[in-house]
Amino acid sequence: MHNVVIVGGGPAGLSAALAAAAAGAPVLLIDSNSRLGGQYWRNSVDELENQNEQHFDLATGLLLINAVKARKEIEVWSEAQIWSATNDEGKNTLRVIHQGKEKIVNTANLILCTGAYDRTLPFPGWDIPGVMTPGGVQSLLKGHGVLAGKQVVVAGTGPFLLPVAAGVIKAGGEVVSLIEANKSRRWVSSFIVILENLSKIKEAFYYIKTISRGKVRAQFGYAVIAAHAADNGELESVDIAKINRNFKVKKVKNIKCDVAAIGWGFTADTSLAGSLGCKQVVAKDESVVVWVDSEQQTNIPGVFAAGEITGIGGSDLSMAEGVIAGIAAAKFVGCKVDISKAHRKRRAKRQRFANALIKAYPIKTGWQLWPNDQTTICRCEEVSLGDLKFSVEELGATDSRTAKLFTRCGMGLCQGRICGRSVVDLVAKELNVLPTDIDRISAVNRPIITPIPLGVLAQGE
Numbered sequence: 001m002h003n004v005v006i007v008g009g010g011p012a013g014l015s016a017a018l019a020a021a022a023a024g025a026p027v028l029l030i031d032s033n034s035r036l037g038g039q040y041w042r043n044s045v046d047e048l049e050n051q052n053e054q055h056f057d058l059a060t061g062l063l064l065i066n067a068v069k070a071r072k073e074i075e076v077w078s079e080a081q082i083w084s085a086t087n088d089e090g091k092n093t094l095r096v097i098h099q100g101k102e103k104i105v106n107t108a109n110l111i112l113c114t115g116a117y118d119r120t121l122p123f124p125g126w127d128i129p130g131v132m133t134p135g136g137v138q139s140l141l142k143g144h145g146v147l148a149g150k151q152v153v154v155a156g157t158g159p160f161l162l163p164v165a166a167g168v169i170k171a172g173g174e175v176v177s178l179i180e181a182n183k184s185r186r187w188v189s190s191f192i193v194i195l196e197n198l199s200k201i202k203e204a205f206y207y208i209k210t211i212s213r214g215k216v217r218a219q220f221g222y223a224v225i226a227a228h229a230a231d232n233g234e235l236e237s238v239d240i241a242k243i244n245r246n247f248k249v250k251k252v253k254n255i256k257c258d259v260a261a262i263g264w265g266f267t268a269d270t271s272l273a274g275s276l277g278c279k280q281v282v283a284k285d286e287s288v289v290v291w292v293d294s295e296q297q298t299n300i301p302g303v304f305a306a307g308e309i310t311g312i313g314g315s316d317l318s319m320a321e322g323v324i325a326g327i328a329a330a331k332f333v334g335c336k337v338d339i340s341k342a343h344r345k346r347r348a349k350r351q352r353f354a355n356a357l358i359k360a361y362p363i364k365t366g367w368q369l370w371p372n373d374q375t376t377i378c379r380c381e382e383v384s385l386g387d388l389k390f391s392v393e394e395l396g397a398t399d400s401r402t403a404k405l406f407t408r409c410g411m412g413l414c415q416g417r418i419c420g421r422s423v424v425d426l427v428a429k430e431l432n433v434l435p436t437d438i439d440r441i442s443a444v445n446r447p448i449i450t451p452i453p454l455g456v457l458a459q460g461e
């Protein structure tokens, strides 16, 4: 019998599992990946000595992973995908596909650490093979040792572009250009926060050293606004624009590449929390996150959340939140344990850094002028910007949800994970209004968390 069930084996979930187990609570840790570690410590080896070059600090990750594996109070289900979650009068029911079979887990005490995924912005040609997310390029490298292309443009915004560019160089690829939409001087006002988070600066310099060795020219205040395919349909070049502070295009040039890794930060994966009925709120960066109190508890008693799903902030903040969630969940089931001042201080320090990140890497509305009417917005259901406009202008859609019902955007395989956020912004622009929190929250909620085999549904209760 497990007292605490944790979903997600990344920095937050691993930290939560260890903290709960140390407090005396038996734990079940469920993760969809084949190896523990989540996004940050995604790896293809179990031994530290074989650590591949893609990591800044896999040592910490392996320490946590091995500690989790060593604790008899923690049972781990890897390659276990939760596809449905419901909450009925305090009882949470998770439906998990594990080793090809559906298992049902009932628990009153749950910690959600489901992380985040790359945010993309649509532009002409973003669906050409070779245009990828930085997370996709990095997952291939970290998880499989595969380099996505030889001549790579890394673009978008945020510090995550650095490990991806460094990773490509280390794997023998050429980073043709590293393009950051925001100016580096945006960090100046966060000088004190930088000083108290020197480990993050050390990490940034670790990547910058490799990038400089690769003689890569970083350009600030630029963005990829179009991609072009060769006769074989694969990526041949991208248009790079100098942009103003609102992301409006000033001057455009074309450069050749075979892969473009383009990402605009991350979007919290709140789908499981949303299915359970956890309260969601719109954060400062306009992403939808799970609301938690000072003990990482959601509005549902006994359901806790930690890591990127409560707001994008990086692995250190995820670990700090995970520890608090683990202790709080153990306390909830009767263990004699308390959250210390040191734990709260550590989280607060990491949270200040996360806030500084949001300030330094904003995404301005000028991007909404990059796509044209032919640009596909929903790739799964092949809905173009022109179709979305038609739903507003001719069919009378008055919000993104109605536009979705008219066009099927966001109803395909990814259930709006890729396009949902952009659709909300683009429909609001068409209506000449600002997106409401209701629009944003309704775009991230989906009753089936992940596609499942029909047979599982047929056999289900």
Ligand SMILES: Cc1cc2nc3c(=O)[nH]c(=O)nc-3n(C[C@H](O)[C@H](O)[C@H](O)COP(=O)(O)OP(=O)(O)OC[C@H]3O[C@@H](n4cnc5c(N)ncnc54)[C@H](O)[C@@H]3O)c2cc1C
Pocket: 007, 008, 009, 010, 011, 012, 013, 030, 031, 032, 033, 037, 038, 039, 040, 041, 080, 081, 082, 083, 113, 114, 115, 116, 117, 118, 134, 135, 136, 138, 139, 160, 163, 266, 269, 272, 306, 307, 308, 309, 313, 314, 315, 316, 318, 449
């Ligand atoms: C692709 C990608 C690459 C990243 N690389 C870096 C990097 O190099 N450096 C950096 O500082 N930050 C990186 N980040 C940011 C990173 O998310 C955080 O720093 C950190 O990993 C967050 O920890 P977490 O525990 O909150 O979530 P994650 O590490 O994302 O872990 C979440 C885990 O939950 C599992 N999960 C989610 N839903 C379900 C479900 N329904 N059923 C079962 N399991 C589920 C996932 O498989 C995953 O293992 C990356 C993010 C992404 C999306």
